[in-house]
Each structure stands twice: as structure tokens, then as C-alpha cells.
Amino acid sequence: MIEQINSDDAQHVEIEDIGKARVIRLNRPRAINALTLDMIIAIRAGLREAAERADIGLVLFEGIGEKGFCAGGDVRQVRQIVMDGDLDLVMDFFNAEYGMNRMIAEFDKPIVSLLHGYVMGGGIxxxxxxxxxxxxxxxKFxxxxGxxxxxxxxxxxxLLAKAERHRALMFMLRGEPHGVGDAIKLNLxxxxxxxxxxxxxxxxxxxxADDEDPYEALDAIGAQFGQDEGASPNCDFADQYAKWxxxxxxxxxxxxxxxxxxxLELGEVGELILKRCPATHIVSFASLDAARADPDPERLFDAEVKLALLMAGRHDFLDGVRAVLVDKDHAPKWEEPDYSxxxxxxxxxxAALQ
Incomplete structure (x- = not known):
């Protein structure tokens, strides 16, 4: 049985129960399954019901389309909401998305994901x-x-707090897609x-899902199907230039x-990092270290909402989305950072990270 919510966007999320497995399928392939608010609400509803039902043994996430599992949240939608000045709807979006992320992180049944192609931002x-x-x-993760x-x-x-700090930071600063070898070492x-x-x-x-211990059964499946992850160029680069x-x-x-x-020292990678938003880099250092010091999911996801409100209202975000996703001139004009x-x-x- 497949059930879909009565909304054009929510219909991009399909929920199917197969035996004791709840399958949540992202089906917006033209946008590489980019998440809208209605899609997030539909996923949350599917998870909530799966948690409450004794006849559901696990949840399986998958994404339709050759290009990828999910390319992230629909930031153009968020940008438009911010430009319209609808603060309540902005709050709804962030609370819904980060609430969904926390539900997945703290779910009391196994959650399995089958990932391919682009796994970016909200897809992670x-x-x-x-x-x-x-x-x-x-x-590619x-x-x-930035x-x-x-x-x-x-x-x-x-997730990244469990990886080596210099590797996680290099991944965050670069913002480029990296392969499965890096994803393994970054705890993704x-x-x-x-x-x-x-x-x-x-x-x-x-x-x-029918097994007496589905966690143990899934571990065995991983051992059976798992292959060598191959190279990890981002982590290798981070190891070489950790001092940076x-x-x-x-x-x-x-x-x-x-x-x-x-x-001079980092070549194209150094030039790329310097082109990214300085405010994003400031937050990357501070927020990663906060998570390493206190990895409590409740406090962390509460802080995500505060960080979102801090960043989404800035000129950097509005012009960054314009430059990359709207006009596509790739020439954002970042605010001059104040590092004091x-x-x-x-x-x-x-204050947001307290």
C-alpha cells in the first residue's frame, strides 16, 4: 500500500509498508529530491507513525532518480520566505527540518538508508x-x-564531531562533493x-524487519554486502595540511x-575556500567544536534553529542563493567579516551555541 499526502509537494514523498518495513521514498527526481516544507512534514508524519506501530520493525529511506538520493533542502524556497518577511513560516521550516533530523538520529528502531549519486545538505x-x-x-557527499x-x-x-577535527573542518570549508571513502572516515x-x-x-x-533482532540482522547484511570504500582524497588532503x-x-x-x-600552499583548494562565505567558515569552526564538547542531540538541534535564524536573515544568504541558484552568475558579494x-x-x- 502506498499513501501520499494531499499536497503537490508532499506527493513527492511516498510511504509504503512492505511486511514489517516502512519504506519512505523521495520521489522528486527532477530536483534531485530537494526537500520542500511539505515533503519534510510528510516524512515526519511517516516516521512518527512508524515509531508508534508495533508491527513496523524498521524504516528504509531511498531516493528515486539516477542523479542522486537527495541534493538538499529547497533553499530557494527558504530564501523567498525570508524575502517575503514571513518569520513564522521561516521558523516552521527550520523547526520541521531539524525536528525531522533529530527524529532520525534518536529513532528507537533501525533506520536504513540506500544512498546513491548526490547526497548533499538536507540529503545528509x-x-x-x-x-x-x-x-x-x-x-557523492x-x-x-559556504x-x-x-x-x-x-x-x-x-556526525562530523566523531571524525578527526581537521578532516571534518576541511570537508566543511571546501563544500565540494566527496566520495564514499571520505564519507566513511567522516562518519557519514x-x-x-x-x-x-x-x-x-x-x-x-x-x-x-521480521528478524527478532533487526539491528543484528542489518549488521550481518552490512558485512555480507560491504565492499572496500577506496580512496579518501579529502581526508588525505586534510591530513597533509592539518595545520591550516x-x-x-x-x-x-x-x-x-x-x-x-x-x-601558494593549497592551490585550487585554498582559492576555493577563500571564495566561500567567511561567516560560514566562522560558524563551521565554532559549531563543530561545540558539538565535540557537547554532542547532546536535543541541545544541538535546538541550536541549529538559532543558527538558521542568525544566518538566513543575513545579506550573505540572500545574495549567495541568488548567485548560485537564481541568477547563476556565481559571484556573490559577501559582507566584510568582523572577526573580533x-x-x-x-x-x-x-549565544546560539550556548
Missing amino acids: GVGCHGSHRFAAHDA AMPE AIGYFCDIGARL LDFVVDAMRFDELRRDVIAA VSAPSYAETAFVCDPDRAG ANSDFQIKLA
Whole structure:
């Protein structure tokens, strides 16, 4: 049985119960399954019911379309809401999305994700907080928010806090898609699977819902299907240039103190990082370290909402989305950053992370 919510956007989420497995399918392939508010609400409803029903043993997430599992949240929708001045709707969006992420992270039944192609931003929020994360070799993971003047949200730092700090920060600063080898080392993924075996994997995952201990059954499935993850170029690069992100704050890195060195020592990567939004980088350092110090999901996701309100109302976000997703001139004009600890932005950032 497939049930769909009576909304054009919500219909991009299909909920199907197969035996004791609840399958939640993202079906907006033309937008690489980018999440709208109605889609998020539909996913939350599907999760809530699955949690309450004794006859549901696990939840399985999958995405329709060759290009990817999910390319993120629909930030153009968020930008328009902000420009319209509808603060209540902005709050609704962030509370709904981060509430969904927290539900997945704290779910008391196994949540399995079958990932392929692009897994970016909000796609990581849906696909990487669960208990068992499988991906095809073609999967590409990214938190690209620095390109649009936002911040690495959806609780990604809850996952990245378990990785090596310099590797996580390099991933956040670069914002580029990276493969499954990096995803394993960044705690975004558990198993790499041959895409040709996805149908077989899916069948076995669904069957595991009937097992007396589905967690144990899924572990065995992972051991059976899992393959070598291959290279991890982002993490290798981060290991080689760890000193560039070893400072306690972005303001104390050579990216700020001696930016000319970035292109000389780091080449294209250094130039790319310097083109990203400085405010995003400031938040990346502060928010990751906050998660490493206190990984409590409730406090972390509450802080995500505060960070979202801080960042979404800034010129950086409005012009970043315009430059990358609306006009596509890729020439955002970032605000001049104030790195002093007593600046208005730094004070608000510290308050959001308390």
C-alpha cells in the first residue's frame, strides 16, 4: 500500500509498508529530491507513525532518480520566505527540518538508508543520521552551504564531531562533493555496496524487519554486502595540511591571517575556500567544536534553529542563493567579516551555541 499526502509537494514523498518495513521514498527526481516544507512534514508524519506501530520493525529511506538520493533542502524556497518577511513560516521550516533530523538520529528502531549519486545538505540530514547507512560507489557527499552564505546545518556536526577535527573542518570549508571513502572516515556512511546489488540488498533489508533482532540482522547484511570504500582524497588532503585548520577559530587560521599563502600552499583548494562565505567558515569552526564538547542531540538541534535564524536573515544568504541558484552568475558579494570577539555577529553566534 502506498499513501501520499494531499499536497503537490508532499506527493513527492511516498510511504509504503512492505511486511514489517516502512519504506519512505523521495520521489522528486527532477530536483534531485530537494526537500520542500511539505515533503519534510510528510516524512515526519511517516516516521512518527512508524515509531508508534508495533508491527513496523524498521524504516528504509531511498531516493528515486539516477542523479542522486537527495541534493538538499529547497533553499530557494527558504530564501523567498525570508524575502517575503514571513518569520513564522521561516521558523516552521527550520523547526520541521531539524525536528525531522533529530527524529532520525534518536529513532528507537533501525533506520536504513540506500544512498546513491548526490547526497548533499538536507540529503545528509535524511540519509546519514540513521543506524545503517549503505551507499553505492557513485555516491557523492557534500555540505556546500559556504557557497550560498549559510551554515553546515541539519545536524551534520553531530556526525562530523566523531571524525578527526581537521578532516571534518576541511570537508566543511571546501563544500565540494566527496566520495564514499571520505564519507566513511567522516562518519557519514557505514557500508559501500555494488550498485548492481542494490535490489538484492533492498530485499534483504526489508526481510530483516521480521528478524527478532533487526539491528543484528542489518549488521550481518552490512558485512555480507560491504565492499572496500577506496580512496579518501579529502581526508588525505586534510591530513597533509592539518595545520591550516588546527587553530581554535577561523579568525586565527592562515586563511585570515595570511590569505596569500592559501593559493601558494593549497592551490585550487585554498582559492576555493577563500571564495566561500567567511561567516560560514566562522560558524563551521565554532559549531563543530561545540558539538565535540557537547554532542547532546536535543541541545544541538535546538541550536541549529538559532543558527538558521542568525544566518538566513543575513545579506550573505540572500545574495549567495541568488548567485548560485537564481541568477547563476556565481559571484556573490559577501559582507566584510568582523572577526573580533565582541562583534555583533560573534556575540549572537556564541549565544546560539550556548
